[in-house]
Amino acid sequence: MTQRRKLTNWLVVLLVLHGIIVAAGFFAPYDPAEQDRERPYLPPMHLHVMDAEGHLHLRPFFYPLRLQEGSFDQYEEDMASAVPLRLFTRGAAYHLLGLIPSRLHLFGAAGARIYLLGTDAYGRDQLSRILYGGQVSLLAGLLGAGVTFLLGALIGMAAGYFGGWRDDLLMRVAELFLALPWLYLLFALRAFLPLAVSPLEAFLLVVVVIGMVGWARPARLVRGVVLSVKERDFVRAARGFGASDIYLLRQHIFPETASVLLTQAAILVPQFVLAEMTLSFLGLGVPEPMSSWGNLLATLQQYSVLVSYWWMYLPAFAIVPFFLGYLGLASALQQHASPYKIEEKNSWNPS
Amino acid sequence: MRKERPASQRYRFILSLFLACASTIALPAKGFTQPQQTSAKEELLALPGEIGHSGGRLVISLRAEPKTLNPLTAADSPSREVIGAMQSDLVHINRATQLTEPALAKSWKISADGLQYTLTLRKGLRFSDGHPLDADDVLFSFRVYLDENVHATQRDQLIVGGQPITVRKVDAQTLVFQFAKPDGVEERLFDGFAILPRHLLEKPYQEGKLGQLWTPSTPPNEWAGLGPFRLKEYVAGQKLVLERNPYYWKSDTKGNRLPYLDELVFLFVPSADAQVLRFQSGETDMITRLGAENFSVLGRQQHGYTMSDAGPGLEYNFLFFNLNNLGEKSSADLTQKQKWFHNVKFRQAVSTSVDRDAIVRLVYQGRGAALWGPVTPGNRRWVNTAIPHPSRSLDHARVLLKEAGFSWSTSSNGDSILIDPDGKPVEFSILTSSSNADRIKMATLIQDDLKQLGMHAQVVPLEFRSLIDRVTQTKDYDACLLGLASFDADPNSDLNVWLSSGGTHLWNPSQPHPATPWEAEIDRVMEQQLSTPGYDQRKKLYDRVQEILAENQPMIFLASPDILVGAKNSMANFRPAVLEPYVLWNVEQLYFRTGAENSIR
Numbered sequence: 001m002t003q004r005r006k007l008t009n010w011l012v013v014l015l016v017l018h019g020i021i022v023a024a025g026f027f028a029p030y031d032p033a034e035q036d037r038e039r040p041y042l043p044p045m046h047l048h049v050m051d052a053e054g055h056l057h058l059r060p061f062f063y064p065l066r067l068q069e070g071s072f073d074q075y076e077e078d079m080a081s082a083v084p085l086r087l088f089t090r091g092a093a094y095h096l097l098g099l100i101p102s103r104l105h106l107f108g109a110a111g112a113r114i115y116l117l118g119t120d121a122y123g124r125d126q127l128s129r130i131l132y133g134g135q136v137s138l139l140a141g142l143l144g145a146g147v148t149f150l151l152g153a154l155i156g157m158a159a160g161y162f163g164g165w166r167d168d169l170l171m172r173v174a175e176l177f178l179a180l181p182w183l184y185l186l187f188a189l190r191a192f193l194p195l196a197v198s199p200l201e202a203f204l205l206v207v208v209v210i211g212m213v214g215w216a217r218p219a220r221l222v223r224g225v226v227l228s229v230k231e232r233d234f235v236r237a238a239r240g241f242g243a244s245d246i247y248l249l250r251q252h253i254f255p256e257t258a259s260v261l262l263t264q265a266a267i268l269v270p271q272f273v274l275a276e277m278t279l280s281f282l283g284l285g286v287p288e289p290m291s292s293w294g295n296l297l298a299t300l301q302q303y304s305v306l307v308s309y310w311w312m313y314l315p316a317f318a319i320v321p322f323f324l325g326y327l328g329l330a331s332a333l334q335q336h337a338s339p340y341k342i343e344e345k346n347s348w349n350p351s
Numbered sequence: 352m353r354k355e356r357p358a359s360q361r362y363r364f365i366l367s368l369f370l371a372c373a374s375t376i377a378l379p380a381k382g383f384t385q386p387q388q389t390s391a392k393e394e395l396l397a398l399p400g401e402i403g404h405s406g407g408r409l410v411i412s413l414r415a416e417p418k419t420l421n422p423l424t425a426a427d428s429p430s431r432e433v434i435g436a437m438q439s440d441l442v443h444i445n446r447a448t449q450l451t452e453p454a455l456a457k458s459w460k461i462s463a464d465g466l467q468y469t470l471t472l473r474k475g476l477r478f479s480d481g482h483p484l485d486a487d488d489v490l491f492s493f494r495v496y497l498d499e500n501v502h503a504t505q506r507d508q509l510i511v512g513g514q515p516i517t518v519r520k521v522d523a524q525t526l527v528f529q530f531a532k533p534d535g536v537e538e539r540l541f542d543g544f545a546i547l548p549r550h551l552l553e554k555p556y557q558e559g560k561l562g563q564l565w566t567p568s569t570p571p572n573e574w575a576g577l578g579p580f581r582l583k584e585y586v587a588g589q590k591l592v593l594e595r596n597p598y599y600w601k602s603d604t605k606g607n608r609l610p611y612l613d614e615l616v617f618l619f620v621p622s623a624d625a626q627v628l629r630f631q632s633g634e635t636d637m638i639t640r641l642g643a644e645n646f647s648v649l650g651r652q653q654h655g656y657t658m659s660d661a662g663p664g665l666e667y668n669f670l671f672f673n674l675n676n677l678g679e680k681s682s683a684d685l686t687q688k689q690k691w692f693h694n695v696k697f698r699q700a701v702s703t704s705v706d707r708d709a710i711v712r713l714v715y716q717g718r719g720a721a722l723w724g725p726v727t728p729g730n731r732r733w734v735n736t737a738i739p740h741p742s743r744s745l746d747h748a749r750v751l752l753k754e755a756g757f758s759w760s761t762s763s764n765g766d767s768i769l770i771d772p773d774g775k776p777v778e779f780s781i782l783t784s785s786s787n788a789d790r791i792k793m794a795t796l797i798q799d800d801l802k803q804l805g806m807h808a809q810v811v812p813l814e815f816r817s818l819i820d821r822v823t824q825t826k827d828y829d830a831c832l833l834g835l836a837s838f839d840a841d842p843n844s845d846l847n848v849w850l851s852s853g854g855t856h857l858w859n860p861s862q863p864h865p866a867t868p869w870e871a872e873i874d875r876v877m878e879q880q881l882s883t884p885g886y887d888q889r890k891k892l893y894d895r896v897q898e899i900l901a902e903n904q905p906m907i908f909l910a911s912p913d914i915l916v917g918a919k920n921s922m923a924n925f926r927p928a929v930l931e932p933y934v935l936w937n938v939e940q941l942y943f944r945t946g947a948e949n950s951i952r
Contacts, residue, residue, distance in 0.1 A: 283812060
């Protein structure tokens with residue numbers, strides 16, 4: 001079945017992408033907070049296979065960059081020493097999944113440091129920071145989506161199923177949430193919190209905020225589905241047999257909303273990652289020296305960085321494959337869900 | 352003694368504390384008198400320098416609208432910058448040489464006991480509206496500055512030895528200033544006291560409306576000054592246009608009356624980046640207060656303009672710890688932390704571990720100077736060059752910490768953690784202003800430096816006003832990274848920072864009694880230099896203050912940025928100084944070269 005195939009393909013793509021971020025310690029050559037103060041704003045290094053004399057090398061190598069005399073950020077390749085790229089090197093210690101200690105890195109070099117995506121203002125490896133930053137941004141997006149859908153599903157189902165004044169109340173609250181100026185409220189909220197929030201607290205704050213802001217839309221959607229489902233024959237029949245509200249919601253109504261929720265989730269996860277990036281960009285995310293895609297991009301607020309160091313834009317592109325992956329998954333889910341639903345309905349209602 | 356002389360107000364935070372701006376009160380209109388020909392009676396001041404030619408219009412950005420044009424109430428730097436081009440003082444400090452020069456007063460004499468200053472005014476001078484200047488205007492001006500009801504920002508400087516100075520008119524050109532005690536500042540005192548037009552201001556003064564007078568929207572005919580430019584037009588939110596004062600009292604050596612320029616236009620461009628873009632596109636002729644990054648962006652693609660680095664200015668950036676005695680108000684957590692902060696060895700260890708060279712290199716791109724004391728190398732006359740400049744040493748820092756009873760343990764993930772004598776890990780937060788990218792960068796570098804000692808510091812960028820509130824009011828913080836810029840090179844401009852009773856004595860402001868012996872000594876020496884006339888004696892005393900500060904490290908001095916400016920190539924007589932106003936201090940001499948002159952260059 002091609003649709004099922006499509007779904008699996010997108011799932012595999014996403015799994016690989018997330019795998020890289022989860023195993024950032026392995027793929028990143030260096031510790032993301034380590035400063036190389038001799039090399040601020042170093043441009044991405046080039047890997048060569050051909051040396052100056054025209055000899056071909058099997059193992060890619062690079063020339064270390066050194067600062068030009070009297071300059072702050074202009075580098076030149078030091079042609080005298082070619083440093084070969086090594087795979088599976090041992091370097092900075094990290095914990096895989098926060099548990100397994102390791103020192104193994106996918107690549108590295110002996111005697112010189114390699115910066116494939118350049119360095120930032122403090123000489124920190126941009127590649128490592130993007131990979132580690134992805135952990136924060138993606139987790140915030142996923143957890144935020146989790147909070148949203150828990151709230152959205154519960155509130156939407158309650159509103160749609162019970163109807164009447166409860167429906168009115170919940171939907172007006174949802175509208176209120178949609179209308180609030182969230183960014184300003186967030187700045188106000190931050191002012192009430194203690195001065196130095198730990199990275200974990202800051203992260204949870206972001207997640208809670210994203211989740212709280214987002215629930216209203218899925219709640220409305222779920223309410224709509226519940227409104228139509230609860231009038232269906234099989235639901236009426238079950239009720240006729242004396243099924244309780246909880247039983248009906250759990251066994252008959254929730255499964256009907258699941259496909260809508262899943263599709264919504266696939267669309268909203270990348271949007272929530274984007275929301276995290278916006279918050280961090282404005283300085284409301286995890287504090288330095290931790291990175292997230294948003295606070296990596298925050299340096300672009302300076303005009304001088306904007307026009308001088310193009311590789312500082314790279315974190316913005318990191319989200320693109322994820323966005324495509326999730327949107328692909330969403331469309332596959334949607335196509336997948338429609339026939340599936342009819343089949344299932346038939347098996348439920350064989351009349 | 353401290354009570355007798357309230358500390359000087361001539362300090363400011365880098366980000367000015369803005370004063371609320373009151374609405375205009377209209378004055379009865381007075382007609383403009385037309386400019387007259389130079390009369391032989393006028394005693395003009397001839398300035399050396401390149402001889403220029405008249406005409407042209409200089410456009411420069413200002414990062415905020417001036418709140419006022421009133422020299423009595425101006426506290427924000429845009430206001431002061433504009434007023435600097437519109438007003439004159441009796442004796443002026445040359446921003447390039449940092450020495451005093453005759454201005455409206457052509458000469459002065461100080462009596463042997465240092466209590467009597469006799470100033471002689473230039474003859475035949477006129478205000479920008481043509482009204483003649485005489486000693487009565489000076490008398491009136493100082494009466495106003497000294498009047499408590501006017502709340503002039505400069506008033507404190509005129510209280511010497513607990514008593515306001517008195518001014519007496521001898522004749523139309525001669526005035527005598529009487530002091531209760533000798534003033535160490537000597538004639539530098541007169542810099543910044545603009546002489547006001549009595550014919551315009553006496554009536555509002557008697558009606559008590561002086562403080563609200565002279566907002567930027569004042570009609571030009573209700574305004575008059577003695578500076579090179581006079582008010583022409585103000586467009587709210589856009590620009591302030593000044594025109595040449597035809598009665599200005601300076602000339603070049605050939606006798607041409609200054610200023611050369613016809614117009615001086617201040618555009619209000621709030622963001623530094625927007626100022627860069629305007630300058631790059633040629634919309635403005637000069638740019639000042641540049642950050643190192645924007646300076647190098649402009650330097651890389653120079654089209655018709657030249658960038659120049661005037662060297663370190665007077666701004667000093669520093670880290671300080673909360674040394675306030677909070678008593679019962681303090682939380683247990685802060686009390687524990689203050690045990691470390693009060694320990695001079697802890698502060699010395701932090702200072703030793705800070706990589707100042709990296710700060711200068713990474714934050715200022717090398718365009719700055721590392722600091723070990725509050726006086727920057729830019730302040731040539733007052734810097735104590737004998738203060739040691741120890742290089743960064745983590746080993747020495749560890750020795751100091753060990754002596755202070757600290758020890759190290761290893762955390763679960765292999766990092767070493769500094770443990771205090773009570774067994775608590777050393778963790779604190781560093782506040783810094785969220786609007787200042789340079790200081791956030793410095794704090795991030797220090798965070799990494801301290802991590803190598805096992806200290807866990809967290810950088811907390813905070814909006815400037817709430818930061819100042821925390822530091823000076825609620826005193827609820829651990830450490831803070833700030834910068835101050837002395838208004839003048841003279842040590843007295845920082846009196847409020849060093850005296851323990853001062854409101855800007857940031858680590859422990861407004862103390863009733865000095866909390867430590869070394870603060871008491873600073874108080875004593877600062878007070879002593881206040882009334883010691885003569886530069887050499889005062890320099891010795893101020894050197895001692897710098898030594899005490901370097902020893903005790905209440906502030907860990909970090910770095911000072913260079914004054915970075917740029918101007919179009921056609922701009923002549925452009926000589927940036929490290930004192931404010933960096934580029935406009937000689938605005939009367941600035942002129943544009945013609946095309947032909949340009950091509951010869």
